[in-house]
Amino acid sequence: MGTIGSVQSGGTMGIRPRFLVVMGVSGTGKTTIATGLATRLGWHFQEGDALHPQSNVDKMSSGQPLTDEDRKPWLELCHDWLSREVKAGHGAVLTCSALKRIYREQLRRDLPVEFIHIRVARDTLTDRMARRQGHFMPASLLPSQLSTFEEPGDDEPVIHVCGEDPPDVVLEKLLQHFRDEENQKELHAAVS
Numbered sequence: 001m002g003t004i005g006s007v008q009s010g011g012t013m014g015i016r017p018r019f020l021v022v023m024g025v026s027g028t029g030k031t032t033i034a035t036g037l038a039t040r041l042g043w044h045f046q047e048g049d050a051l052h053p054q055s056n057v058d059k060m061s062s063g064q065p066l067t068d069e070d071r072k073p074w075l076e077l078c079h080d081w082l083s084r085e086v087k088a089g090h091g092a093v094l095t096c097s098a099l100k101r102i103y104r105e106q107l108r109r110d111l112p113v114e115f116i117h118i119r120v121a122r123d124t125l126t127d128r129m130a131r132r133q134g135h136f137m138p139a140s141l142l143p144s145q146l147s148t149f150e151e152p153g154d155d156e157p158v159i160h161v162c163g164e165d166p167p168d169v170v171l172e173k174l175l176q177h178f179r180d181e182e183n184q185k186e187l188h189a190a191v192s
């Protein structure tokens with residue numbers, strides 16, 4: 001089993017392929033954390049924002065929140081991507097806000113998908129969105145994101161991580177979580 005210090009870039013660190021959706025409201029750090037995971041693990045990456053139909057991007061850019069109907073085709077494209085990745089058997093990481101339980105159910109339909117939920121305080125989000133440049137999502141949509149968000153339940157396949165720490169710390173916590181799970185499995189296999 002590899003340790004983070006001994007890993008070469010793009011290696012899987014002895015971590016089995018997983019199919020991850022990095023979720024949370026706008027500004028939580030989905031893109032930052034998902035690209036970091038994909039790079040460190042050598043897994044495929046897809047930016048969920050890039051799968052939005054242009055009409056959704058136009059709507060958000062003009063300061064209007066999306067509806068369930070707007071999100072449906074986008075979530076289906078996200079599901080299609082995940083489905084292809086599961087078939088390929090390579091580890092994969094997608095960013096997608098996945099705000100509601102029904103959206104998460106649509107994303108993981110018939111697939112072994114897991115969610116990483118990045119938790120960030122409202123004030124931090126406001127600050128991050130005000131600073132972020134070159135993104136279509138206006139900071140004014142944060143209140144609607146927060147009111148639409150449904151916290152994932154214990155019955156959902158979700159790993160919660162605090163997103164207030166610097167990205168490297170968040171990434172190391174996630175990698176340690178994966179390594180711990182691999183070690184548990186090896187231990188279990190050894191005694192059974």
Ligand SMILES: Nc1ncnc2c1ncn2[C@@H]1O[C@H](COP(=O)(O)OP(=O)(O)O)[C@@H](O)[C@H]1O
Pocket residue numbers: 024025026027028029030031032033095128129131132133163164165166167170
């Ligand atoms: N853990 C973090 N600590 C500090 N700043 C962060 C962290 N994660 C992301 N950021 C910054 O916050 C902003 C939003 O991050 P981003 O990854 O685009 O979030 P999302 O994809 O969830 O909208 C970016 O400017 C990014 O550099």
Ligand SMILES: O=C(O)[C@H](O)[C@@H](O)[C@H](O)[C@H](O)COP(=O)(O)O
Pocket residue numbers: 025026027030031048049065066071097098099137145
């Ligand atoms: O369902 C939605 O309302 C959108 O998908 C939204 O949640 C998402 O946050 C935007 O795509 C902006 O992108 P960022 O999350 O990267 O800011």
